[in-house]
Amino acid sequence: MRALLVVNPRATTTSERSRDVLVRALHSAVDLTVRYTERRGHATALARDAATDGFDVVVTLGGDGTVNEAVNGLLTAPSAFADRPGTPADRLPALAVVPGGSTNVFARALGLPRDWVDGTGVILDGLRDGRYRVIGLGRADDRWFTFTAGLGWDAATIRRVEQARLRGRTSTPFLYLRAMSGQLLAGADRRNPPLTLEYPGETPDTGLSTVIVQNTAPWTYLGDRAVHLNPDASFDLGLDIAALRRLTIPSSARTVTELAWRADDPRGKQVLRRHDVAEFTVVASRPQPFQLDGDYLGERQKVHFVSVPSALRVVC
Structure with a gap:
């Protein structure tokens, strides 16, 4: 399973050491590529490229803003609304969210723990067990939102x-x-x-x-x-x-x-x-x-x- 980890280095509740721990943990479960965001909107481009390149999962480490950017990248990938059977959820990489922001509304609304360590454990178990949930999203003009x-x-x-x-x-x-x-x-x-x-x-x-x-x-x-x-x-x-x-x-x-x-x-x-x-x-x-x-x-x-x-x- 190929996974892209999109890391916001300015995430408020993590440190460089904790990010290294997360990377090692994910490496044990998936074929992992790690990219760090460098500017606003960068996570959108990274997630869109991951969908185009055939990744199976996009993992975000950051707050709700990072999640929103990644979702917008996935849902604007060429395959999202391609003329073939199934829904966008069937055609796109899955999203895994490790909470790293100050509030993490989306992750908590999904029932994930607020702490990034506990959240990582849930994500690892979900990846190993193939545990997914399909959800609906909102669209405001041409921009997607999660909560x-x-x-x-x-x-x-x-x-x-x-x-x-x-x-x-x-x-x-x-x-x-x-x-x-x-x-x-x-x-x-x-x-x-x-x-x-x-x-x-x-x-x-x-x-x-x-x-x-x-x-x-x-x-x-x-x-x-x-x-x-x-x-x-x-x-x-x-x-x-x-x-x-x-x-x-x-x-x-x-x-x-x-x-x-x-x-x-x-x-x-x-x-x-x-x-x-x-x-x-x-x-x-x-x-x-x-x-x-x-x-x-x-x-x-x-x-x-x-x-x-x-x-x-x-x-x-």
Whole structure:
């Protein structure tokens, strides 16, 4: 079995010594090639080349951003949607994820241990036993995502966190909560919510301040605690939507409090939910912050979302 290990050398929870341990462990199970990412987007190119070159497995060591890049590389390989029988999951290398980031939402949503050592053990057992799971993915225009996407408040929060990390701040649950609260107070869209959800053949939902899309549950983690916006979201179903109609200070403060202390799905007349949706479009009256899998990707005024079943095989 040929495997490519894609290593993000800036992964926050691993060291050079621990990476060497991982490489030796994987060498014992597979014919291993190791590549280190050198820039943003490099993991996408490496994974795409692995699919073209006939590798059986792509293993990532990094956070959710590295996973997202690798998935986008696999799903944009020429073989992903070739005109032959089967689904993309049948045609592509499997993906194995060793958690190396600060949150690792995708790996934990799959049921993998948070610790990279324990996660490596699960991956090794899965490779030896041929244990795989086929999951669906989300697509936002031409970009794939594994667990979440969003426009508005949550994406602006991620932008604030990324800016803080560039200034040397450590990624912690408190940093995210502080950024979320700060974005609420500074938000310019409280009075005129700019977002609309459009569905094929259905009445649109208008007057929305933020839209969060989930491909699985939970939405994220605060330390060890899972945060649920749509608890029934699943890799095996369509996409789930959670939207806030108005970012008023009282209602949004209540939402932040629920997420911080209860880590439960917030409720109220300002919350809109949709479950197991196959296709929809988010349209904004003015450019809005946009994120995929926790990475800020700039501003958008229109994004088309599609749920793609049986898109990826994962080792678990």
